[in-house]
Amino acid sequence: MGAVIRGVLLPGQRQVELRNFAIPTPGQGQVLIKMRASSICGSDIRAIYREHLGHGPEAYQNVIAGHEPCGQIVDVGPGCRRFRVGDRVVLYHISGCGLCHDCREGYMISCSSPLRSAYGWQRDGGHAEYMLAEETTCVALPDALSYVDGALVACGFGTAYEALTRMQVAGRDRVLITGMGPVGMGAALLARVETRCWYAKRAEARWTRLNALKRVLGYQTPDSCGGRGGGATV
Ligand SMILES: [Zn+2]
Ligand SMILES: [Zn+2]
Numbered sequence: 001m002g003a004v005i006r007g008v009l010l011p012g013q014r015q016v017e018l019r020n021f022a023i024p025t026p027g028q029g030q031v032l033i034k035m036r037a038s039s040i041c042g043s044d045i046r047a048i049y050r051e052h053l054g055h056g057p058e059a060y061q062n063v064i065a066g067h068e069p070c071g072q073i074v075d076v077g078p079g080c081r082r083f084r085v086g087d088r089v090v091l092y093h094i095s096g097c098g099l100c101h102d103c104r105e106g107y108m109i110s111c112s113s114p115l116r117s118a119y120g121w122q123r124d125g126g127h128a129e130y131m132l133a134e135e136t137t138c139v140a141l142p143d144a145l146s147y148v149d150g151a152l153v154a155c156g157f158g159t160a161y162e163a164l165t166r167m168q169v170a171g172r173d174r175v176l177i178t179g180m181g182p183v184g185m186g187a188a189l190l191a192r193v194e195t196r197c198w199y200a201k202r203a204e205a206r207w208t209r210l211n212a213l214k215r216v217l218g219y220q221t222p223d224s225c226g227g228r229g230g231g232a233t234v
Contacts, residue, residue, distance in 0.1 A: 060121050
């Protein structure tokens with residue numbers, strides 16, 4: 001296409017750098033996505049923005065940041081089988097080799113192949129006007145969700161959902177949420193669908209979030225649960 005887009009790099013030391021890039025062309029099995037929302041994760045702040053903490057294959061490679069992208073496909077490369085131009089998609093944030101045991105189990109995050117790369121860490125991510133992605137990392141965004149919804153649930157809610165799935169929480173369980181960051185909030189919202197009694201323990205700094213859970217959503221604190229412990233703890 002030849003056009004230039006702007007992308008965000010995070011060189012460390014709390015700096016943000018805007019740089020020009022050419023719009024990439026999708027190769028085999030890849031799609032080009034017009035970015036509609038790209039949220040900032042706590043990991044980005046902690047391990048890239050302030051200082052670069054990752055080592056070896058986990059290190060930030062001075063690529064376009066943003067591992068929580070959501071947008072609309074505008075071009076597809078050869079060999080794509082599921083998604084088409086116009087589809088709205090969320091990106092799973094890590095592209096694995098696709099062939100190792102972990103990838104086949106659905107845990108691309110555990111892939112140890114040199115081909116593994118995370119968007120916004122080892123390959124260009126969502127903080128740009130367009131983004132190149134593997135079709136295998138695209139997840140269809142339901143019509144009921146906005147692009148902002150999609151970006152926010154991609155990493156945080158996915159992480160929370162996996163934890164709850166492994167715990168196999170059900171209607172008989174009480175769930176104790178001990179961290180009220182975005183992932184903890186996601187766990188609280190998701191677990192409420194399955195469980196009958198709720199409460200959240202908090203750090204003082206998270207009072208506003210806890211209050212929202214209590215007042216708006218009717219969640220309970222350990223005190224209001226009669227001193228009974230949580231059967232499942234996140
Ligand atoms: Zn994230
Ligand atoms: Zn793999």
